[in-house]
Amino acid sequence: METVEVSLGERSYPIYIKSGAISDSSFFVPHIKGTKVVVITNTTLEPLFSDKILSALNDFDVKIFSIEDGESFKTLASYEKIMSYLLENNYGRDVTLVALGGGVIGDITGFVAATYQRGVNFIQVPTTLLSQVDSSVGGKTAVNHPLGKNMIGAFYQPKAVIIDIDTLLSLPKKQFSAGMAEVIKYGVLGDIEFFEYLEKNHKAINDMDTSYLINIIKNCCQNKADIVAQDEKESGVRALLNLGHTFGHAIEAEMGYGVWLHGEAVAVGMVQASELAQLRGWLTADDVLRVTNLNQNFGLPSKGPKSMTLDNYLVHMKKDKKVQADTIRFVLPKQIGKAILVNDVTESELKNIL
Structure with a gap:
């Protein structure tokens, strides 16, 4: 235990x-x-x-x-x-x-x-x-x-x-994969060693090896507990846990709740956030590829619905809980293992990646 x-x-x-x-x-x-x-x-x-x-x-x-x-x-x-x-x-x-x-x-x-x-x-x-x-x-x-x-x-x-x-x-395999999106999130936003652990051991995790499952669950719970202890009501650092969610929630809302699983939408959102970070010169193309590949190693998608336009994303993003003073705030990785909250993303940048 x-x-x-x-x-x-x-x-x-x-x-x-x-x-x-x-x-x-x-x-x-x-x-x-x-x-x-x-x-x-x-x-x-x-x-x-x-x-x-x-x-x-x-x-x-x-x-x-x-x-x-x-x-x-x-x-x-x-x-x-x-x-x-x-x-x-x-x-x-x-x-x-x-x-x-x-x-x-x-x-x-x-x-x-x-x-x-x-x-x-x-x-x-x-x-x-x-x-x-x-x-x-x-x-x-x-x-x-x-x-x-x-x-x-x-x-x-x-x-x-x-x-x-x-x-x-x-769990159906699809549901397990969806859960892995939230697991990967912890590595991208604040724990490079955990990200590398997932890269190295994806086969054993996919095979549902008990010791690996206990390890990843404990690691994620500890990471979240540490953040919640600092910021219970999301006035600061806890917002980082929303990495991928601003994009992901827009996908879920636009497509209809349940059409895309939450984890599937978050996985795509992580890749989109990584691409936005690359556009700003924070991540390299190889970094984005690592995030994409890790998602794909767990059966997760890396591209949003083809039917969604920039306007479709924006109408939902403007209702996101992180919006302050009518400004959409995004969680973006400065590097794999470190994320920050930004409030100056332009529609031009979003158009570039979407």
């Missing part, structure tokens, strides 16, 4: 990483308030994992509530369904919510937890690589709006993150 601590004073919490963790009550019990637990999951995952998590929560009054599977259901309508279930069944402030699923389930359950009766306990049990290395850690919760991704939400920290790497065995 590996443990990473997210240090946020009284809101600090552990991240447990272990094979079989989902069935182990010792990870859950210390973080549950009261006797009632509601596990929020989706219709795909419920038959796969409900028996395991119910065995871990055997000493509690547990109910499972499932919503439809997919990014297209990360909506206010799904949020309202969960809220209605909690209210109809008279759950109080002593309920603990457990988010069993990927980024969609984690984000929407966290937002429910942040707002139900002004805040109740919740525990993250991420089942996808993307959610294990990124979205389950740091307290960002949200739902999508047709005009922008994650535009309705709150910063609200879980009581614990319980990562069972065995859940990755149920």
